[in-house]
Amino acid sequence: KQEVTQIPAALSVPEGENLVLNCSFTDSAIYNLQWFRQDPGKGLTSLLLIQSSQREQTSGRLNASLDKSSGRSTLYIAASQPGDSATYLCAAYSGGGADGLTFGKGTHLIIQP
């Protein structure tokens, strides 16, 4: 059974810093991996999706990488801003038709102004 772990559980950094969030998964037979953002009291916003055949995806200040063989993904946030404060969730998808996503517990990020 797939298990997803995210490190660190919480992170607080000053505005402007570059930072890396880590995600690891136990079963490398994934179809894709998604990074989500969750704001308090709101649903999930999809940030980036990396297909199993891809190594990385970029969107604006966000860059996500995937290393299937080692079971790891990272989310890199450049030039962090207070508006980036949220919980970031990593989720693995096995692609097995009726399978949903397996989520990590998330990294709670605070960007200090």
Added chain:
Amino acid sequence: SAVISQKPSRDICQRGTSLTIQCQVDSQVTMMFWYRQQPGQSLTLIATANQGSEATYESGFVIDKFPISRPNLTFSTLTVSNMSPEDSSIYLCSVEENHHQYFGPGTRLLVL
């Protein structure tokens, strides 16, 4: 991308009662998923709902406790039955589109 709405957005319920959560999608989708997010925890898949067939439940979740309906390709309901305080969670509906999953805003449930 699919746009998903959920009703109610939040509710406070008494133990022993039941609550039905509605999920509406703006396009026709084959797969709909229901997740639960308990306080301080990540999301856990409850069940997968396909139109015209019985929902498929994950280990630890049963139909008597979480009955699901899927009457058409744009709508689903999840009922939380005979609630207890341990059912206090955020319940989220999700759909798959081109192997992307999109989520509704969630229903925040508090059981007293």
